[in-house]
Amino acid sequence: MEQTFIMIKPDGVQRNLVGEIIxxxxxxxxxxxxxxxxxxxxGFAEKHYEDLSSKxxxxxxxxxxxxxxxxxxxxxxxxxxxxxxxxxxxTNPSDSAPGTIRGDFAVDIGRNVIHGSDxxxxxxxxxxxxxxxGPVAWSSSLN
Ligand code: CMP
Numbered sequence: 457m458e459q460t461f462i463m464i465k466p467d468g469v470q471r472n473l474v475g476e477i478i479x480x481x482x483x484x485x486x487x488x489x490x491x492x493x494x495x496x497x498x499g500f501a502e503k504h505y506e507d508l509s510s511k512x513x514x515x516x517x518x519x520x521x522x523x524x525x526x527x528x529x530x531x532x533x534x535x536x537x538x539x540x541x542x543x544x545x546x547t548n549p550s551d552s553a554p555g556t557i558r559g560d561f562a563v564d565i566g567r568n569v570i571h572g573s574d575x576x577x578x579x580x581x582x583x584x585x586x587x588x589x590g591p592v593a594w595s596s597s598l599n
Pocket of ligand 1 (some may be wrong): 508513517549565566567568570571572
């Protein structure tokens with residue numbers, strides 16, 4: 457079954473949108489397969505966004521992602537990559553339709569609340585990067 461990587465960015469966490477966002481994916485019919493709240497370091501954020509390293513907004517984007525905790529998730533279901541991107545809305549919130557997450561909760565492309573993989577290949581890569589221990593941490597690794 458298809459999986460995608462979804463990240464609620466620091467602004468989404470700070471604005472208490474985690475439950476709202478998870479609810480939208482759940483109500484659509486997708487299944488939550490991995491979930492964690494974490495802060496990432498600069499090098500990790502640069503790796504996640506390495507395809508954008510030549511963009512003028514790259515440094516600002518990295519500063520934004522490391523500015524506070526994010527929620528990293530794996531969601532599973534039919535066409536979840538494409539449909540997940542529809543639920544999220546266009547990258548620039550000025551272009552995101554009302555009813556989408558960015559259309560309802562964001563105004564600034566530099567503070568657009570959420571990230572979703574743009575292809576099945578990116579999803580595989582991003583899931584491997586963010587969940588190297590696998591989707592679920594085992595209690596035996598806690599002590
Ligand atoms: P995301 O879906 O995480 O994918 C790449 C991110 O780069 C995007 O959301 C935005 O947060 C950011 N981004 C894309 N274009 C711009 C831009 N013109 N200015 C600032 N940030 C941008």
